[in-house]
Amino acid sequence: MDRAEIVHENFLARVPAGDLPQGAAPNDALSDAEAVALYRAQCLSRALDRTSRAMQKAGQGFYTIGSSGHEGMAAVAHALRPDDIAFLHYRDAAFQIARAGQVPGQSITWDMLLSFACSSEDPISGGRHKVLGSRALMIPPQTSTIASHLPKAVGAAYGLGLARRRPPEHRALPHDGIAMASFGDASANHSTAQGAINTAGWTSVQSVPMPMLFVCEDNGIGISTQTPKGWIAASMQHRPGIRYFHADGLDIYDTAKVAAEAAHYVRTQRKPAFLHLTMVRLYGHAGADLPTTYLPKSLVEAEEASDPLLHTVRLLDAAGALDRKDALSIYEETNARVARVAEEAVTRPRLRTAADVMASIIPPKRDCAPTNGPSAEEREAAFGSDMRQLDQPQPMSRLINWALTDLMLEHGEIVVMGEDVGRKGGVYGVTQRLHQRFGTDRVIDTLLDEQSILGLAIGMAHNGFIPMPEIQFLAYLHNAEDQMRGEAATLPFFSQGQFTNPMVLRIAGLGYQKGFGGHFHNDNSLAVLRDIPGIIIACPSNGPDAAMMLRESVRLAREEQRVVVFVEPIALYPMRDLHETGDNGWMGTYPSPDERIPLESVGVHGQGKDLAIVSYGNGYYLSRQAQEVLRAEGIDARVIDMRWIAPVPEQALLDATRGCKSVLIVDECRRTGGQAEGLMALFVERAELPVSRIAAEDSFIATGPAYAATMPSRDSIVAAAREACE
Incomplete structure (x- = not known):
């Protein structure tokens, strides 16, 4: 028999008989009305779980991972405010339902059933996924979160603290708000979770505000692998900078009391807390998963006997808030109502075309206050002293630094963060003096954890900041690429643009560094970024372009809420000469602060018709060298700089190559x-x-004299x- 039906039948039989599990007496954390409201939320969560399974069997629903056993999260919602941003575990339907009860005008049953049915009328994802989430409830949507939401929750908490000192233009969260993230005991072992928890503690011990509440829903198992008894408590009780709380997640009174204490601590002390809730998991992991195939039947039945709804009925009866007969009536009425509403929800329209599905990949534009740039005095x-050199030719690294300075003067919501970007000024000096110019609030030396750096950026963007995180080397991005692929890029997609996380991610990368570090400091692959829908990839080849493209990147993030990856070719940072030593052919003067290079525009050098050489970054530099050699041989070539890697500036490239006899891609x-590959297909x-x-x-890069052996050169071009x- 289906375990969901067994649990249902157990409830129908045990409540009238008074056969309820034993437990502590109710405390005074909840009024009678509050406790009954939480029970109603629990019943609705359970009814939705059962209905989703029925919908899937009928081919009318498509995703059945449920919240049964975790209904105690309704009491956590009660302990928080509805404007506290909440990044939820996928088993937290009861939390969302209870929060909906705190906000007038919500139709939570209808909304969640539309999500189950993948209807295009689903108010959060528009039918793109069955997700928890709501703009009105300040719950950004999450999909199958395996701790990947924790770094951005920490970022949101940091942003809450910073916004109190430096309110951004598009501030979305209250000055005394907190951030909350929930997850399972199995997810707590993930490196992403450990990194986020470590980052919160690392920040807290330095007395930096970090109003972050971690909620671990410990049901003792991850799909089929059991968590060692006592593991979560033992590993989390003594984390530096983080206060530990524990409650019985089957007891709404105990959960409400302890969650309120934890939330009060976080809100008033502006420090992180870890709330550990012990729970059970009912029905197995998801869908057709049968827990009795990998767990002893006696253990499965023992957990079913500790159904949190049975515990709540006992507690309500003991408190005199609701007798068993009325509790059973609420349960049955809720099931019937959900079934009726589901009959209508499954008739609502669904996404049909590629255009329908893709409509929310690009976030909406937003109104921004006009800026006139910094004053001459500022x-x-x-x-x-740099003012005296602005009209003198400079290498790329310095022009990027000046562009960052002007941008940070113009937009107070820009925050730079990364490893060594502050006091040291970056490994290559690109962020030199920014720390002195703008202070530690806006130039943040982070710990060595790329996931946390990107999570910091994503979370801060939730509160109106324009983060400019830096990944020290392109190869290091792979430690954290899911923060781009699974979090930053998907947020507008799964929320129909209601939630966004604009940023400009700067990455020092590509090859041709002489004799330094081999592959890990010379990584010539952008493939991990190129296929992420919706993100923009910029790659300048020279200093003036870099400054103007960086300004456009900030405009795209600020006004169009885009995620931009700005790849800076390390080998070109210090480049001065083009053809021969001392010619200063690759130096450039700093463009006026109002000059930008628009997205999807290309650069063209020369008007030759024999050949169009299309390249970018170091390849463009080498192609310019080759152009001179070819001219001496009687081949008149034009060299085209892509500038923007994604989206590919297709029409601009076609226009720029028009009139040429052939095209060579470098x-x-x-x-x-x-x-x-894509350029070949285009042409x-x-x-x-x-x-x-x-x-x-198709090779990694060697260190030493062979640093460029696997890549194009002037002579090979x-x-x-x-x-x-020919």
Whole structure:
């Protein structure tokens, strides 16, 4: 027999018989009305679980991971305010239902059933997933969260503290709010969870405000693997900077009391807390999962006997708030009502076309206050002695630094964060003096954890900041790529643009560094970023372009709420010469602060018609060198700088190559997964031109003299160009 039906039948039989599990007496944490309201939320959560299973069997619903056993989370919602941002575990329907009861005008049963039915009228995801979430309830949507939401919850908590000192224009959270994230005991073992908890404690011990409430819902098992008894308490009770609380998650009175104490501590002390709730899991993990196939039947039945709804009936009866007969009536009436509403919800329209599904990948634009840029006096104070050099040619690293300075002067909500970006000024000096110019609030030296750096950025964006995180080297992004793929990029998609996390992620990367660190400091693959829907990838090749593209990137984040990845070629940071030593051919002067390079525009050098060389980054630099050699041989080439890797500036590239006899693509990234693959397809499909390519080998990069052996060079580009022209 279906375990869900067994639990249901047990409830129908045991409540009238008074056969209820034993437990502590109710405390005074809840009034009678409050306790009954929480019981109603628990019953609705249970009814929705049962109905979702029926919908799936009928082909009318599509995802049945449920909240049964975790209904005690309704009491956690009661202990928080509805404007406390909550990043929820997928078993927290009772939390969302109880919070809906705190906010007028909610139709939570209807809304959640629309989500179960994947209706396009679902108010949070528009039918893209069965998710918990609501803008009105300040619950950003999460999908199958395996702790990946914890870093951004920590970021949101940090942003709450910073906003009290420096309120951003688009502030969304209250000055005395807290951030909450819930997760299971199995997820607590994930490196992402451990990193986030560690970051919260690391921040707290430095007396930096961190109003963060972690809620661990400990049901003792992760899918089929049991958690060792006492593991969560033993591993979390003594974490530095974090206060530990424990409650019986089967007892709404105890949970409400302890959760209120934990929330009060976080709200008043502005320090993190860890709330450990012991619970049970009913029905197995999800869908057709049968717990008796991997757990002793006696254990499954013991957990079913501790059904939290049975505990609540006992507690309500003991408190004189609700007798068993009325409790049973509420349960049955709730089941019947949900079944009736579901009959209508399954008839509502669903997404049908690719355009329907993709409509929310790009977030909506938002109104921003006009800015006129910093005053001359503000610039003089910030730039200091650098003011005298602004009209002198400089390498890329310095022009990026100046662009950051002007942008931070103009937009007070910009915050730079990363490893060594503050006092040291970055490994390559790109963020030099920003710490002195803007202080520790806006230039944050983080701990060594890329997941936490990106989580900090995502969470701060929830409260109106424009984060500019830095990943020290491109290869280090892989420690945290899910924060981009599974969190930052998906948030507008799963919320129909109601929640966004705009940012400009700066990454020092690509190859051609001489003799430093091999692959981990020379990583020539952007493949992990290129296929993430909705993000923008910029890659400047020279200093003036970098400054102007960085300004456009900030505009895109601030006004269009986009996630932008700004890839800075390390080898070009200090580059001065182009053709020969001392020619200063790759230096540039600082563009006026109002100059930008628009998204999807390309750079063109020369008007030659024999050949168009299309490249970016270091490849563009090398192609410019090759251009001179080819001119001496009688081949007149034009060199085109993509500038924007994603979205590919297709029309601009087609326009820029028009009139040429052939196209050569120079790709410093690997042959497999590099930009050349898509560019080849573009020119084959949409241009009547012969097209060829030269790309890096499918190899990691060596250190020492062979640092560039696997990648295009000036000479190899010249040879490929000759062949193309033949």
